[in-house]
Amino acid sequence: xxxxxxxxxxxxxxxxxxxxxxxxxxxxxxxxxxxxxxxxxxxxxxxxxxxxxxxxxxxxxxxxxxxxxxxxxxxxxxxxxxxxxxxxxxxxxxxxxxxxxxxxxxxxxxxxxxxxxxxxxxxxxxxxxxxxxxxxxxxxxxxxxxxxxxxxxxxxxxxxxxxxxxxxxxxxxxxxxxxxxxxxxxxxxxxxxxxxxxxxxxxxxxxxxxxxxxxxxxxxxxxxxxxxxxxxxxxxxxxxxxxxxxxx
Ligand code: NAP
Numbered sequence: 125x126x127x128x129x130x131x132x133x134x135x136x137x138x139x140x141x142x143x144x145x146x147x148x149x150x151x152x153x154x155x156x157x158x159x160x161x162x163x164x165x166x167x168x169x170x171x172x173x174x175x176x177x178x179x180x181x182x183x184x185x186x187x188x189x190x191x192x193x194x195x196x197x198x199x200x201x202x203x204x205x206x207x208x209x210x211x212x213x214x215x216x217x218x219x220x221x222x223x224x225x226x227x228x229x230x231x232x233x234x235x236x237x238x239x240x241x242x243x244x245x246x247x248x249x250x251x252x253x254x255x256x257x258x259x260x261x262x263x264x265x266x267x268x269x270x271x272x273x274x275x276x277x278x279x280x281x282x283x284x285x286x287x288x289x290x291x292x293x294x295x296x297x298x299x300x301x302x303x304x305x306x307x308x309x310x311x312x313x314x315x316x317x318x319x320x321x322x323x324x325x326x327x328x329x330x331x332x333x334x335x336x337x338x339x340x341x342x343x344x345x346x347x348x349x350x351x352x353x354x355x356x357x358x359x360x361x362x363x364x365x366x367x368x369x370x371x372x
Pocket of ligand 1 (some may be wrong): 138139160163164189204217234265268309312320
């Protein structure tokens with residue numbers, strides 16, 4: 125099931141957390157995985173090493189998704205080296221929390237540059253590469269808060285909601301080329317991004333999750349591997365929620 129042999133997949137922000145889990149899940153299914161990072165080269169090398177030790181294939185690509193010329197250069201060199209791109213997981217993202225009244229212009233710019241503009245630049249270049257072969261998978265990593273909202277996360281939630289609107293549009297634009305575009309919307313997953321929660325915050329959060337626990341990065345990676353597979357060929361423009369029932 126869900127074999128990805130012969131496919132080439134790029135995971136942005138693949139060096140840690142959910143991105144790392146996506147890289148590992150895709151590689152286990154047979155894909156050659158290109159692990160993107162921006163600052164964490166050591167961590168990204170660790171991911172490549174772990175995949176190779178398990179018999180999989182992986183490569184590194186360091187670039188800032190918000191730096192369009194750097195993204196363009198990276199796509200050009202990965203296409204020259206690997207000859208194709210079948211799967212993009214646009215996962216790279218940052219969180220900047222704060223109430224609307226305290227929102228700083230710089231934070232808004234940084235969030236939208238990375239989470240929205242970065243994801244769309246990657247999607248633009250990926251779909252361009254997928255058009256001629258008439259096959260491809262684009263998966264955006266959004267968030268439960270993009271759909272349900274959260275106090276103190278207005279700007280972050282806005283970036284994550286934007287990805288859902290974008291995916292629905294791109295899905296329509298590229299359906300005739302057999303390229304599917306979907307969203308995975310994780311709930312609260314244990315990664316560096318959520319490690320700042322204290323015990324009281326955590327207890328309050330758990331009350332909101334019917335399954336009674338936070339999620340594992342692996343559980344998001346598996347959802348991405350499914351959407352990347354041939355078995356998901358008839359799914360496009362959808363949002364797959366991996367949130368323990370927090371938002372249904
Ligand atoms: P994380 O542990 O903080 O990892 C973030 C990843 O994104 C790292 O690999 C980082 O690379 C990369 N990154 C950040 N800015 C980048 C940029 N400008 N260019 C390229 N790569 C960049 O985060 P995570 O929890 O795994 O989250 C991954 C995605 O899932 C994010 O989009 C996040 O919004 C979303 N999400 C997370 C949760 C959660 O509960 N954790 C819930 C819903 C949605 P470096 O290692 O090089 O810094």
